[in-house]
Amino acid sequence: xxxxxxxxxxxxxxxxxxxxxxxxxxxxxxxxxxxxxxxxxxxxxxxxxxxxxxxxxxxxxxxxxxxxxxxxxxxxxxxxxxxxxxxxxxxxxxxxxxxxxxxxxxxxxxxxxxxxxxxxxxxxxxxxxxxxxxxxxxxxxxxxxxxxxxxxxxxxxxxxxxxxxxxxxxxxxxx
Amino acid sequence: xxxxxxxxxxxxxxxxxxxxxxxxxxxxxxxxxxxxxxxxxxxxxxxxxxxxxxxxxxxxxxxxxxxxxxxxxxxxxxxxxxxxxxxxxxxxxxxxxxxxxxxxxxxxxxxxxxxxxxxxxxxxxxxxxxxxxxxxxxxxxxxxxxxxxxxxxxx
Numbered sequence: 001x002x003x004x005x006x007x008x009x010x011x012x013x014x015x016x017x018x019x020x021x022x023x024x025x026x027x028x029x030x031x032x033x034x035x036x037x038x039x040x041x042x043x044x045x046x047x048x049x050x051x052x053x054x055x056x057x058x059x060x061x062x063x064x065x066x067x068x069x070x071x072x073x074x075x076x077x078x079x080x081x082x083x084x085x086x087x088x089x090x091x092x093x094x095x096x097x098x099x100x101x102x103x104x105x106x107x108x109x110x111x112x113x114x115x116x117x118x119x120x121x122x123x124x125x126x127x128x129x130x131x132x133x134x135x136x137x138x139x140x141x142x143x144x145x146x147x148x149x150x151x152x153x154x155x156x157x158x159x160x161x162x163x164x165x166x167x168x169x170x171x172x173x174x175x
Numbered sequence: 176x177x178x179x180x181x182x183x184x185x186x187x188x189x190x191x192x193x194x195x196x197x198x199x200x201x202x203x204x205x206x207x208x209x210x211x212x213x214x215x216x217x218x219x220x221x222x223x224x225x226x227x228x229x230x231x232x233x234x235x236x237x238x239x240x241x242x243x244x245x246x247x248x249x250x251x252x253x254x255x256x257x258x259x260x261x262x263x264x265x266x267x268x269x270x271x272x273x274x275x276x277x278x279x280x281x282x283x284x285x286x287x288x289x290x291x292x293x294x295x296x297x298x299x300x301x302x303x304x305x306x307x308x309x310x311x312x313x314x315x316x317x318x319x320x321x322x323x324x325x326x327x328x329x330x
Contacts, residue, residue, distance in 0.1 A: 130300060156300075
């Protein structure tokens, strides 16, 4: 059995600086492709923010092709959580082409638990006094040095949490 | 004084005579202090430990007055009673935890306090630099508090 699976989780800071990006098999090597996808999703965030006052849960941002769909979540502090779901899942992908018919859509509420779990992982990270959020914010002005100054999150527990969420999520499961 | 009576005193004072503050406020404040110290001392954890102990010592010297006033207990008859008092009244009323007293040496001059949960260290993950795990004593302030307060009652 194979259902939708998470292909990529991205945590993006307030200034659109990537804080953490996790890729999951079979996409583990498609770094460039996914940073491109995540970047394009950020534009959708911007557009939606302008349009209306929005909820934290942005739901489906953008169906990229018949396999991949991007979901977004925006916290009040401006941190963006992105999940790209692979609608076919891994096993069927390896099984070949007949997979197409199996899935007829994923509800927004299916992705919500994953976002909630991600958000609480992020909160736990922030509560750790040795994590300093300032290290991860680019300094306005000099772009070249500011980009090198904002490193991605290296906290092991957070990275492991994200990995766990990405690997164990499936529609209808609690995390 | 029996050990159950001691824990009853602790419970009683905790319930009726102590002002409570939000636990997260305490945890986050303490965490920030330690993180700031680490930064100020350039991650020289020996110095951080020393500083925490000093801060605790200063707290302990003052805290003992409040402890005596609130608990109204008299002088302990022996060291075992002291240990019980520290664990079941002292830690109970100020941190609402009761560490376990164990590892007594045969001559009754040394013991360990084991914390099953430590409110100061909730959420905390030590920095991942290969040294902090061994060298930084995150809750060393508690040792200082004990040192300060026991010194004031002439141990």
